Amino acid sequence: MQRFQCPACASEIWFHNTNCLHCGTGLIWKSERAAFVRRDASTPPCANRSVIHCNWQAAPGETLCSACRHTTVVPDLSVPGNDVKWARIETDKRALLALLSDLGLPLVDADGAPSPRFEFRADPADPSRPRVLTGHANGVITLNIAEADDAERERIRTQMGEPYRSLPGHLRHEVAHHFWQVLVQSDPARLETIRAVFGDDRADYAASLQNHYKNGPPQNWTASYVSAYASAHPWEDFAESWAHVLHLLDGLETASAYSLLGPSGLPGDVANLVGVPMRRLSGPWIHLSIALNAVNAAMGHASFYPFVLSPDVLGKLDTIRALIASARGEAAEGAH
Ligand SMILES: [Zn+2]
Ligand SMILES: [Zn+2]
Ligand SMILES: [Zn+2]
Incomplete structure (x- = not known):
């Protein structure tokens, strides 16, 4: 994430403000400009501003913004806390959508409709009814909203023996399955490359x-794998590796924005x-991770990045990185 300034007083503001x-x-x-402006009569707010503090402008001719339009199912708001x-x-x-947009990845389907779509669902109160499973199917990402409860998410993380569990992690993993379908499945050359690596x-x-x-x-x-779960199936290896590429790119952009990278010679933006x-x-x-792991330890927080990147894993991450970079070129061609 980049840093932002208030358009009125130039104080630092944050992406969710x-x-x-x-x-x-x-x-x-x-x-569309990837920038903050003052709220005035020429900038109609998203209809969800008063409901969930969405700070985006309504999409042209729409009541919702271009991000909220991706959500097709919301939880029952009459339930306290939802x-x-x-x-x-x-x-x-x-x-997530701003990051994917910065990377030049397609966020509409062939008909121009928002894609992927998101369904945010709560478990039914009746314990005998099926639980909501977080996952992806055919362009629809379902997330159990219990993952937004810190205590509940930490309970599941411990139960599953995971070093890391977060909302951005879930979203980055599930969107990977979507982009496997969009970018890889129907492209024989890419499918061959991905199968050779993952x-x-x-199976x-x-x-x-x-x-x-x-x-x-x-x-x-x-x-060989960035996480234990990645070893379950080639699709999960792809999704876990994709999520880590987004972690790296967003993490490096953010670190660069706060001058934490030193003279790395790296560009400062994910694009x-x-x-x-x-x-x-x-x-x-890795240098940043070691430093921030130590800073977090000094504060008694969980590790910033509790993962080992072996040479094989770095090769997998580079395959995903190159896939995303190649998709960017395509999106630009499609715009002509
Ligand atoms: Zn201000
Ligand atoms: Zn919105
Ligand atoms: Zn998955």
Whole structure:
């Protein structure tokens, strides 16, 4: 994420702010310009501004903004607390869409409709009814809104033995499955490249997951996979690796914006960072991670980045990085 200044007083503002904390000016994010402007009569706010503090401008001819239009199912707002969880998820979703937009990835389908779509659902009160499973199917990302509850998410993280579980992590992982369908599935050359690196995705998915949950990851999985879950199936390896590429790119852009990278020689924005080979990104990223892990430890927080990037894993991340960079070129061609 870049840094932003209040258009009225130039104080620092943050991506989720609806008002400047210094001078109180109402803020509107214009997504097509990727910039904040003052709220005035010429900038109609998203209809969700009063509901979930969405700070984007309404899309042309629409009541909702270009981010909120991606959401097709929202939780029952008559249930206490659901509004807070939904608002939290949408805040991270807006950041995700801004990141994907900066990377030049397509955010509409062939008909020009918002894609992927998001369904944010709560578990039914009746415990005998099926739970909401977070996942992706055919361009629809479903997220159980319990993940927006810190205590609940931490409980699941501990139960699953994961070093890291977060809303941005979920969103980045699930959107990877969507982009596998959009960018890889129908492109024979890309499919061959991805299968050569991540394995044959035609392996039985349900059986692979069942095996993973029963037997755990293979011994020495850290040599080949960024997470234990990545070893479950080639699709999950792709999604976990994709999520980590977004972690690296967004993390490096943010660190650069706060002058934390030193003389790395790296560009300061994700649009250009994605064009840099992983062997040049990984050094500054690992250096930053070691430093921030230590700072977090000093504060008693969980590690900033509790992962090991082996040479094989870095190769996988570079394959994803190159895929995203190549898709950017396509999006630009499509605009002509
Ligand atoms: Zn201000
Ligand atoms: Zn909105
Ligand atoms: Zn997945």
